[in-house]
Amino acid sequence: MDLTEDDVAAIYDVTDPWRAEPGTSDALYTEFAMSAQSVLDVGCGTGQMLHCLRDNGYTGRLAGIDPDAASLRRAQRRADIAVEWVEGTAADIPWKQEFEVATMANNAFQCLIEDDEVRASLTAIRGALTDGGRFLFETRHPQARAWEDWAAAEPRRLDFAGRVLVMSWEIESAVDGVVTMIETTSQEDGTVLHVGRDRLRFLDLPTLNAWLEDAGFVVEEQYGDFRRGPITSDSRSIVTIARTA
Structure with a gap:
């Protein structure tokens, strides 16, 4: 029997579980989010990060948005945690200046393909953040x-x-x-x-940073790995913390 979209979402949780172990992307996102009073997870998928935050005692406001209905159904399977779930793309973000932190984990930023899509998404994320709010995301270095x-x-x-x-x-x-x-x-x-x-x-560093600047962000920190190492000629990732200008 063919796999359903719900099966595919469940398989993702098996193949890519959230593991906040030292030096991993999951640990960096968890630490970053735990320091804020309100967190918006853009491209939240099956909700693993937001579930993890609640399980670790996070008491602030949490929201997740994702265009995949099956992933959101799986995210909502846990009735024991309070999270606002919205089906939609990054460009559809409905909140305005309501979150201290926005995240985009698991290289979800790379799913933004067209220039207009990148522009609209960054503008919407910027609009959802409070003054001085920060945006943490990663993308694979080309x-x-x-x-x-x-x-x-x-x-x-x-x-x-x-x-x-x-x-x-x-x-x-x-x-x-x-x-x-x-x-x-x-x-x-x-x-x-x-x-x-x-x-x-796959965006190179100058192009990525130009998009951020145009959207009203200032790059605060950038790393070549999840242990906060510098970006070098051998780096496989571009990990960015940007704040609203």
């Missing part, structure tokens, strides 16, 4: 050419709902900084259960 690693990766096997699934990846194209990747989930016998197609934009 110099590392991460898509080549994905293309060479061995299929991944996992147990899900009593059966073994096999996940594999193929790069359809890499043109003008936009990479299109096909993810196929199959049974052990090769029967295809689900095919996903993702497009990701």
